[in-house]
Amino acid sequence: MAVKYKEIADCLEREIRGGKFDQTKKLPTEEELIKNFEVSRNTIRKAINQLVNLGLIYQVQGSGMFLREKSETDTINLGSLRGLTKDLTSKLIETKILDLHVLEADEAKAKQLRCEVGTKLYYIKRLRIVDNEPFSIEISYFKKDIVPYLNKDIASSSIYSYLIEDLKLNIGFADKVINCEKVDEASARLLQVNLLDPALIIENTVCLSNGTIFELSKSIFHFQKAKILNRINFK
Structure with a gap:
C-alpha cells in the first residue's frame, strides 16, 4: 500500500499539472492542507518535500508555497x-x-x-x-x-x-x-x-x-x- 504522504503528493501533483493553482500561483497553507487531508503536519511536510524535489514548487519562509515556472520546452x-x-x-x-x-x-x-x-x-x-x-x-x-x-x-x-x-x-x-x-x-x-x-x-x-x-x-x-x-x- 502506498505511503500516505506519497498519495497526498500525487494528488497535489495532479492538481498542479491540471492548472488548479495557476491563478494564485501558490498552494494552500500548511494548515489548510492538514485540514483538507486530515493528516499530521509531519505527513504534509513530507508530501511538500516530494513536490519540491520534483521541481514543482518552492517554499518561502513566512509567505507560503509557490509554483515554479514551467519549462519553456518539454524536458x-x-x-x-x-x-x-x-x-x-x-x-x-x-x-x-x-x-x-x-x-x-x-x-x-x-x-x-x-x-x-x-x-x-x-x-x-x-x-x-x-x-x-x-x-x-x-x-x-x-x-x-x-x-x-x-x-x-x-x-x-x-x-x-x-x-x-x-x-x-x-x-x-x-x-x-x-x-x-x-x-x-x-x-x-x-x-x-x-x-x-x-x-x-x-x-x-x-x-x-x-x-x-x-x-x-x-x-x-x-x-x-x-x-x-x-x-x-x-x-
Whole structure:
C-alpha cells in the first residue's frame, strides 16, 4: 500500500499539472492542507518535500508555497521516475513493443538485481515515439516476484502508472547513471540516425522503499531530441 504522504503528493501533483493553482500561483497553507487531508503536519511536510524535489514548487519562509515556472520546452526530469508520459505532457507519445518475455537472471543480472541466479524476470524492449518521430529505446528488467504480471497493453502505456496505481508498489528511490555511447546498427535503425552517431544513455536501478531492487532499465535517447532537466534545491 502506498505511503500516505506519497498519495497526498500525487494528488497535489495532479492538481498542479491540471492548472488548479495557476491563478494564485501558490498552494494552500500548511494548515489548510492538514485540514483538507486530515493528516499530521509531519505527513504534509513530507508530501511538500516530494513536490519540491520534483521541481514543482518552492517554499518561502513566512509567505507560503509557490509554483515554479514551467519549462519553456518539454524536458526529461532527471529527478522523476514517472516516465515520458509525465515529463512530456504536451507531446503525442506512442509506444511500440519490440520484445516482451520472461527470462531467468544470469549471473550478471542476478548481481545487479541482488537476486538468485535463475530468478524470473520480465524483459521489455520498447521504442518510444514522440510527435511521430523516434525518441528513445527503453530496455527494462522487472523482478517477477514483485511485478507478477505484465502484458503488451500495460507496456504500451505508462508502466509506472500501473506499478503505482494498480500494484500499489511503494517505490522509494533510484540510482541513475548518465553517459554517452555510439549507437549500434540495430539502435541506429530504430532511432533513424547514422551508425556510430552518439546517443544519450540513462541507466536506472530502482528500489522499493525498503531498499529492495525491483527494476533495471536502460534508455537510449536520440541525441538531437532529448533534453535533460535537473532542478536543484539549496537548503
